[in-house]
Amino acid sequence: MASLPPVVVGNTSKLNPEVKKLPSPSVPFEKKNYSTKESDRAFASLSLEFREAFSLIGGGDRKIESSSYVPLLQECIDTNSVSGVESIHGHIVKAGFCQELFLMTFLVNTYAKCGMMESARRLFDSLPKRNVVTWTSLMSGYVHNSRPESAISVFKEMLDVGGYPTNYTLGIVLNACSSLFDIELGKQIHGYIVKYDIEYDASIGNALCSLYSKCRSLDMAINAFQRIEEKNVISWTAVISACGENGNSAMGLDVFVQMLAEGVQPNEVTLTSVLSICCTMQALDMGTQVHSLSIKIGCGSDLAVTNSIMYLYLKNGCISEAKKLFDGITTISLVTWNAMIAGHAEMTSLAEDGLSAYFYGIEALKIFQRLNRSGLRPDLYTFSSVLTVCSSLVALEQGEQVHAQTLKTGFLSDVVVGTALVNMYNKCGSINRASKAFVEMSTRTLISWTSMINAFAQHGLAQQALQLFEDMRFVGVRPNKITFVGVLSACSQAGMIDQALAYYDMMINEYKINPVMDHYACLVDMFVRLGQIYEAFDFIKKTDLVPNEFIWSILIAGSRSQGKLELGFYAAEQLLELKPKDSETYFLLLNMYLSAGRWKDVSRVRKMMRDEKVDKITDWSWISIRNKVYTFKPGSKKNQASEVAKILEDLHDRARRLGYQVETNMAIVDEEKEEATALPADHSEKLAVAFGLLNTSNEAQIRVIKSISMCRDCHNFIKVVSILTSRTIIIRDSKRLHKFFNGQCSCGDFGGLV
């Protein structure tokens, strides 16, 4: 168990040590007599709905007591009725109950709960006397209305006039610290709590637990939890959430099981926290059990619980279960919509193949449209997810529309939305607009900086990437391992070997970040780009690195372009062993043996493909023009006579005159197998690009998505097409983004190209 924090005896002198001996907060009611006329007039001033409620408690009767207003005020809280509070307040004034401290306190609380902090404060200031509950009500109001700094200043005011805090008061102050991430004040309060030995109290312990959780100190949060004498369901829930929020999901689930074992009944809030943990752990089994449990304990229809389960199912690919839950919800909240959209957005990266990923993305956009029509207003969660979807769909037009919507609604100023926008423009091939979006952000997080650095790197703009990295360090943001992936890949693309090694060293020694596979991949990539393929192999051996698929495909591409065939075969066989179910790899290997004329190996690979039932590869491309999606398969007969085929033929002719040579050995053609392997394949992206050229204006960018990675032949061809047509052509394949312009590609003609 971790030790308690040091007691900071800061400005706690005003805190009263007599915390345990507080005067009873409730003030006895004083009964008064009122004239009939007065009472009737007061009753008439009530709004209709409350007059009705009033008569139920005998409001017409002239002997009404001050406490009779409490249920009415409670009703205002429950229904969030602003006009109701004002009306009842008026009635109370007329009835002459303004001296009733208890009632006035309740009124302050009611104003606060209804979000009317100005009224609450005005009433508070007008009171001739207040007790600690009045003070606490006002503070709690500020916390609930997202004004934690006001809550703290009220707390200081109270201490200044000699008020005594209670455990409730301290809980609220801790809560305010938590919203402000003010760990310093939090520790002072904690010091006071330790000094007067009241850590055992649940309202204090629970608040401490969530404070430390929010301030990223899981040990302290657990410590606070353990010191609570009578742990209630809220204590357990707080500590479970703390585990989840601080990256220890497994412990969170353990604590949940322990809670059940100790016979503490979870409630809907507990289950939501647990479900959220299941989600991050992709623990579908546990989540399903919690789903059953939620039904058993009667909170199966709680909206937050349902949203969590729905999201869990989505993230685990159980679309129909998620849809069933969604359809069963009677009042769909914004969070429900957001979870649906985020779930589908997530599916686009989890999907097995590019084609299904694409359809999940389309589905997410459809849900977003339905949300817009439903009358609810999208928020920052919605916009961030939708922008991510636009990124994976390379859907620039939709992305621009969402951009406009974020501007109009004011959510553009949110840092997460801003970062999502940077990524959207980047992944749609527009580095200039990505950079503009980044520059216009008012605040930036590590993720924002990292996104922009990686964006520059992906576009082959090494200098800008490195400059931005230095800017980021200059403003004091600490890079993480993903930042270094951007930095190293920028160096590697530009062939800056010395800088790459220097940054690699900086990462390990200055920032104490252990290299991961992506960093190695950058360095291997760099050696290969510089033509040092044996150095690349040496580097792998030297680092005891077990290469992953990405590294093998870099080595394959390098070996092929440098004519080191034996290395290429070796690497390809390794890749196949690593990904035995990957049809793309089989075709790659097949092509390599075919082009080398190694027929024995050709038939061996063919046999393996038959055994594994790999007989075709889903080469699909699609292009979106004016919000309509067009899908293409590799050159099938029906396209031969079309205008698309004509354009393509013409482009081929003109490309040949510019020196382009067809590579005839690429076998990525389905259906007409045997023949097709010998023919220059019109892979799907060629058709999609031709279609795009035909159907857009002369200056427009062409943006195509492809389900598998581009082959070398198509890559060469499209480069030439970008010269012939003076167009920018963007192709996002399964591995990376290719932005072709004036005969060049942003990938630097490299990176797993086969």
Added chain:
DNA sequence: CTAGGGTTAG
């Protein structure tokens, strides 16, 4: 008067 929850970016 009090404490815990669901959905966002690399």
